[in-house]
Amino acid sequence: MLTSPIAGATALTWAHAVATDLPKTLRLAFPPSGPGATAPESEQLALRGTGTATGLRFPASGRWQHAQANGSTVHWIWGSAADVLLHGDLATRLTLGNPLIALRFEDPTDATTDKGEKKGVALGDPVALAGTPVSTGDLLVLARVPGAPGLDTLSVLRYAADSLGVISVGTPTWQDFVASMSALTSPLRVLDPGGSPAVGRSIAIVGGAGPVTLTPAHRGDALAALGMTRSSLGAGPVLDVLAGASGVATSGGEPHADGRVPLTTDSHVVTAANLEDWLGEQGAASLERFTRGNHVTAFSDGLATYANLFDEANRAADPASGAAGAFYVTGYSLHHDVPLAPSGMPLRTVESLAEHIAANGGDARFLALQMIQLNPGFVATTETVLAVSSIILAAAGTITAGVGFGNDGGDAFSFFSHASAIAVMLAVAAGDLQSMLDSFDLNRGAIEGLDGLAGVEAHLDPVDADVDDNPLAFTTGDLAAAALVAQRRFNVFHQKIQVVRNDRGVHAYCGGIDLNTNRLQSPAHTDRSPFHDVHARVNGRAAGELTTTFIERWDRASSTPLALAAAGALNGLPTDGEDVVQVARTYYGPDPGSGRGLTFAPTGERTILDTLVSAISRARRYIYIEDQYLTPPREYRDALVAAARHVSGPLIIVVPSDPDQPFGLPRRQAFIAELAADDAWGDRLRVGVLRKRFSHIGTNRDTAKGRLWLDVDVSDTEDLVKLAPKERVPDTPFWITVGSEAMRVHQKVAGITDPDAVMVRVERGAASRLFKADKGTSTKTHKAKAAVLGGMFPDIYVHAKMMLVDDAFASIGSANANRRGFYSDGECNIFAMRERVADGDNWIRDLRIALWAEHLGLTPEFAEVALRDPGAALPLFDRSFVTGCRFTPFAAQPYATMGALATEFNDRTTTLPGLAVVLAFWAALGELFVGAEADHSFDTFIDPSSTTEPP
DSSP states (O other), X not given: OOBOSBTXXXXXXXXXXXXXXXXXXXXXXXXXXXXXXXXXXXXXXXXXXXXXXXXXXXXXXXXXXXXXXXXXXXXXXXXXXXXTTTOTTHHHHOTTOOOEEEEEEEESOOTTTOOOOTTOOOTTOBOEETXXXXXXXXXXXXXXXXXXXXXXXXXXXXXXXXXXXXXXOSSSBHHHHHHTTTTOOOOOEEEXXXXXXXXXXXXXXXXSSOOEEOOGGGTTBHHHHHTOOGGGSOSSOEEEOSTTOXXXXXXXXXXXXXSEXXXXXTOOEEEEEEHHHHSOOOOOTTSOSOEEEEEEEEEXXXXXXXXXXXXXXXXXXXXXXXXXXXXXXXXXXXXXXXXXXXXXXXXXXXXXXXXXXXXXXXXXXXEEEOOOOBOTTOOOOHHHHHHHHHHHHXXXXXXXXXXXXXXXXXXXXXXXXXXXXXXXXHHHHXXXXXXXXXXXXXXXXHHHHHHTSTTOEEEEEOOOOOGGGOTTOOOSSHHHHHHTTTBOXXXXXXXXXXXXXXXXXXXXXXXXXXXXXXXXXXXXXXXXSOEEOOEEEEESHHHXXXXXXXXXXXXXXXXXXXXXXXXXXXXXXXOOOOEEEEEEEEEOOOOTTSSOSBTXXXXXXEHHHHHHHHHHHHOOSOEEEEOSOOOOOHHHHHHHHHHTTTOOSOEEEEOOSSOOSTXXXXXXXXXXXXXXXXXXXGGGEEEEEEBOOOEEOOOSSOTTTTEEEESSOBOSSOOEEEEEOGGGOOOSSEEEEETTEEEEEEEXXXXXXXXXXXXXXXXXXXXXOSSBTTBOSOOOOBOTTOEEEEEEOOBOEEOOOEEEETTTEEEEESOOSSHIIIIISBEEEEEEEETTTTOSSOHHHHHHHHHHHHHHTOOHXXXXXXXXXXXXXXXXXXXXXXXXXXXEEGGGSSOOSHHHHHHHHHHHTTTOTTHHHHHHHHHHTGGGGSHHHHHHHIIIXXXXXXXXXXX
């Protein structure tokens, strides 16, 4: 619209007001303040026009809604300020985006007979009720712009008028409409990073009025709180919004680290955050609570991470650079001899980099997780090896991928794959059980290979946390009795840190990405078993703290000094960046008096959890989480449940379909149910898995596998299907497509003797859970000989451990949302905030948009506009899977219970060698699937705690 939205614009007298009784459909666009989505008031300051207005109108994108109230009908009409489809050049003029304008008025029309036009109001046409243009004596206007959600309505309208410039269409013009408000003074609003009015913040005019404390009644208006007007501010006023605290503040896109903001006539919004409110107490004596002047670069996939990392490492290995290089790596899984870098780089493997850096006089040093820590004097028997192997593989998650027993289907529960791996190993290695146990240390080969290179040093790095350091450990059950004979230490160093020094300085990397082949992923996820992860690069003083984290661990493992540990080696790191970074860690807390404990964290560290809880408590606009496990302890659970009362927008969580933890599924389900239990999050909560389109199960080696036909007719209600030919039927579970119907095959029916076909049990329609908890493709009748294709709807395995809050806070690291991540394993995260808070060029917002575009199947160009406002973008998470949206509701994952998992495991492994031993073991411990034994096993071996968790 380029004409005024009100035909009689000059007939109104304007005043600032508060918008109440917003319709539900507008609450994400104009989020309420106060207790979540149930609050009646918008946090945006509206305008009230008193007088008579006629001829309300909106462009083709407009909507209207009516509701009966107090004997009259309350009308809301809303739409875009400008129609950029008709005037394409406006897209470049509207630098903050196209404003959304909403008008509210009342009249005596009966709402039950007047429902409005769902398809919108025609461009330029006045809204007519009862056949005549609207005439109202009390009009409310509410406006918001995506690029600056904290602007009040008057400032948004003036921005729109300025952006439109000399363009004028119709009578009155848009500029006439805004000019009618010239007598109004815009508020000077002090906001939280999420755009909510600041409350409890002390503000003052330097050398003048104040200090005063902002209350909810001020709605963030500093002038109202100080009892001043713009004209009374005087010359060169400076507003202090931090009161001496360490924080970040921005106005007009310019940062003010000391919180003292020079005011001009164009000053409308000051956004500020106290860093101590967001970043928890630092638990490490060697690290600062946070450092300033850093530069953070985020990567949303492995290919981009490796391209950047190997580019810097190749410079470190180049003698022509004139600098002694350094390359330090610690991780969970390390592949040293496979190409990870792009094909254009000269050195593409970790091994080749290490060899060249060492040959040129530099440091190449590696630490890797050690899983096996056998008790002294342990004698291997089949039973004890089976017990400890089961527990270690279960606790290790996807460790089987490192020993050749990964899950290519993308749909099977990995713990039962682990048990399959054990069966095979017991069959082939029964004569050398000790060697079989040693083989579970997936990094042994890489460490031995690297340590054998001249000038290179590499070590397996165990954690000395004992089961006695875990207050929740249960050591008297059958499984514990068998396992603890062999091993008492189940914690690991899980940090993923890479440090490179070259002629351009020190570059540190931290996140969820290890140096191994399954991280070679792009946003397209073309692999048959796709993998999603997030990593970050840090330059500045925080890079020095990540280096310190590696040095502290290295000094436990080796007496060889590191070049970057020398006095002054980390001096002179750049300080010209605009990112505030906290390097945070988790280390176990030992049993007091045990004599255990890490020298650099003698009582443990829990900075990661403390900062995450602080950030959740400060969230106002949205929270976005990606996590591999999502079986969090009580402190984290309580924070997210409580956040529904102070966050106006969505909570969105992305997890893998497979929780990859024995007994983890019911715990994850219980947590998600708790988030939704009291309806506080309501329809703002989305928890989903990532699923790709159907993929044929055949491989290059066996292209006929999965190419089948129906052996007999199938009605639209049957759950038994006979498939032929027998030799092409894959192992369960898998999916079949017959015509337009997809069915999930979860079990082969025993006792059917047919040399040519196999009877399988399928889930169809609602039972297949393909799209939602109760929805799949429509069931149909199919005739014998109909073509059948076997394959998968591959899950994208979410390995990321990250959180974004309000486009102002980012957590990227190795710590999962479970006890290991927060209390007992060795973890490292970076927490980042920006000096410009959420304004201007914002990599945190860009990372969110890039991730959401990837998960929702949107083009970057569309996503840049559609996803900028996280609240308004929420409906896109409800798009159908068949439209290309990968985000699928968590309830649509195929496993509803642990029993379903066990059934599939038993069915598809009946032919494995050595299976009898595995099945006998698990049959004896079948009670583990429910009740106390499952809890004991989970708390003792799978997700142990330490003394850093409060009782």
